[in-house]
Amino acid sequence: MTGDGAPCKQHVRTGDEARLDRFPIPVVHEGDGGPHVNTWGVIVARTPDGRWTNWSISRIMMIDGRHMTGLVLPGRHLGMIWREWEAIGQPMPYALFQGGDPGAAVVGGMTVPTEVDEGAYLGALPGRPVDVVKYETNDLEVPASAEVVIEGHLSATRDAVEGPFAEFHG
Secondary structure, three states: OOHHHOHHHOOOOOHHHOOHHHOOOOOOOOOOOOOEEEOOOEEEEEOOOOOOEEEEOOOEEEEEOOEEEEOOOOOOHHHHHHHHHHHOOOOEEEEEEEOOOHHHHHHHHOOOOOOOOHHHHHHHOOOOOOOEEEOOOOOOEEEOOOOEEEEEEEOOOOOOOOOOOOOOOO
16 A cells, blocks of 8 residues: 555645544543543654654543643653653654554554564564555654554653543552
């Protein structure tokens, strides 16, 4: 599948049209801190020097139509990459994709060794690379089978709170 034929390329919105409140975003549990854009989609992030691309799953809560906040834990891969961006004082580009090959979410939720590319790991399982497309505002690639992609930048400062969100532990 090439870029233009990818499901996530069928309805691209940019500028003022790129708003989160165009999507039906649920409050999943009574008492949650807000509607959660992501609980099972995969976040793609890359170190500033490009040596490591990571796919991971993390909760993301909508603040308003243009802003989100998420759980970025320091000891997890996404947190490690964010710290590198924080150290140079620049926001971290990311792409959040949802839908498509269910293996992407499974691999994004696994703990593979640090600096192992989950996209390459997923491709190694069936013995063929994952078909990817470059997205619109940064050089990150997402699976061509993705249905929804949200792109943005994660602030180099901690400036919003995520949650609460009801988890299996209460």
